[in-house]
Amino acid sequence: MKLNRSIFFLFLLLLFSLFISVSCKKKSQFFPKNLIKVRVKKVLDGDTVILENGERLRYVNIDTPELHTPKNVLHIFAFYAYKLNKKLVEGKTFYLELSMRKRDKYGRLLGELYFENGTSVSEIIVKEGLAFVCYYPGSSKYYKKYLPLQRKALKERKGIFSLLNKQPKNIVYIGNKKSKRFHHPACPEAKKIKRKIYFKSLEEAFLKGYCPSRKCLDLIFSFL
Secondary structure (H helix, E strand, C coil): CHHHHHHHHHHHHHHHHHHHHHHHHHHHHHCCCCCEEEEEEEECCCCEEEECCCCEEEECCEECCCCCCCCCCCHHHHHHHHHHHHHHHCCCEEEEEEEEEEECCCCCEEEEEECCCCCEHHHHHHHCCCCEECCCCCCHHHHHHHHHHHHHHHHCCCHHHHHHHHCCCCCCEEEECCCCEEECCCCHHHHHCCCEEEECCHHHHHHCCCEECHHHHHHHCCCC
């Protein structure tokens, strides 16, 4: 009888150990290593926040339209992105993963904020079609992660991509193979590109993983 009881307790112990092991494994799948616990103090726009320690954090590899430029043709989507970001993060605590390139040219931190369940804030914004996925050297893993989400938002015509139903059919856009940015043919920057690729539509450029150049955003969306 004592032997059976001992075997039973040993079985329970093994079962408990297995449960702990699986739980830890699941959590490690959610979260990358070297995360920093941070609290968001204030949201500045769709892709930038101020942390409680005063640091500014720019979400890596996504670009939402400019909020503080009223004449921007995509201003309404800049406002939507800002409102969504504010709802998701302001006053809340997250896990921050810094990218390999830890700061941009303006001195802002570059990284990704994660919820407890492993979902990132950036992927929610991209899924809603409120951000462009853009390539930057040193952070390609985020680019590869977000691109399929952007393609899905594009096919569903969410957010900014709802505008593609109005896109002109007689314009060939010029992409830069090095930067993975594309330009309107009338954009002065397009003439400086050495390694060019051509797209017959905005949709084709986005599907290929190219991001609109900020320097000619108004020209690209001049059909609005």
